[in-house]
Amino acid sequence: MSATPANEPLLDYVTSCALPTPWAQFTLHAFVEHGPGFGPAGKEHLAMVLGDIGDGEPVLARVHSECLTGDVLFSQRCDCGAQLEGALQRIAQEGRGILLYLRQEGRGIGLVNKIRAYRLQEAGADTVEANLQLGFHADARNYELCRPMLAQFGVKSLRLMTNNPRKIDAMTRLGIQVAERVPLLVNRNAFNNSYLNTKQAKLGHMMSPASVPVGEPVVVTAAAPDAS
Template sequence: MQDNATMPASLVDYVTSCTLPTPWAQFTLHAFVEHATGKEHLAMTLGDLSTGAPPLARIHSECLTGDVMFSQRCDCGAQLETALQRIAEEGRGILLYLRQEGRGIGLVNKIRAYRLQEAGADTVEANLQLGFQADARSYELVLPMLEQFGIESVRLMTNNPRKIAALGKFGIRVAERVPLLVNRNAFNNSYLNTKEAKLGHMMTPAVPTEATPVGEA
């Protein structure tokens, strides 16, 4: 893997990689730069991903308040940690960290949305009141990032059907959906219920084993 290699579809450039020790395993951290925006996106990998069974994978959108500041208003930070822990337990997998804060509206607007939620709006209503889509995230960068590692099929840790649909659209096979149901609490209960009711997220375990083949959820 060479520094400054141009990605397929010319959406992002792979820049460089380094080792990243974590509490769960020593991952390899890979940096990418998006052409259109200049945003820096990341991939964390563990093990050989280009051969063998579809690796465990997570597409994680940046959430500074949840990932870094331990906010309990969402489940993002807990999902990030759980995904990395599960990859470490298997010894093989990938996490893509996409810089699209606040479902794509940015950090400041997310805080504005929080104020509207404190006045009674749910997460979808707050985004719409600010003039944004309910969920403005895009997953087109996932394809060239996965192609960098020779990945054509994944076992995707997600509750979000839009991610599964996006991967299918881009030709990445989701061999299995692995639910990621963590950290429901008094502060985010309404947030999680809104995800289920208005965004179609799959918020209940579909099978006792926690691993759900796509199409059965």
């Protein structure tokens, strides 16, 4: 995928509205991307904001990739829906934060291909092998849009809710400081246990509950699956 020229805007800020949720009333902001560097022109992305986040202090944040099956259909095959809910709850508890909702389903392969990948998993492949068998990267997501979305609100430093070291590396490469990693370990169950172990073993996801200050480069290592 070719990169968008540096002087060409990636997306447009469109409008906003109040969004009451069970935990707090957020402000929902809508963006529309231009394409073709990140994805199809016209793809829509969202930011949910609570409180004053443009004061220069690190902001509690979640960069969440769309997962219709988990976020909307309550699938237990992943932890995505629970991470979305947990992140919004934490932001509400603090009274300040931002959640970016990026439309890159299935780690970037799209909804229909994700369902194809699920079918391959039912035949014995793990979540990484299934994406590779379909001809995709294990993780095809692109976080380039985060920079202009966060800049819209004057956010330069994050307390990032994630278990994924690649996401921290991506923010750092974009010039966005990650002051702290806040683990988001939720909803391990009988249906997603193997999936979570694979993300730990093959994608380097950090399944430790301890908050990690980010002062040094993140090193991705393949940890052994846990025993749970």
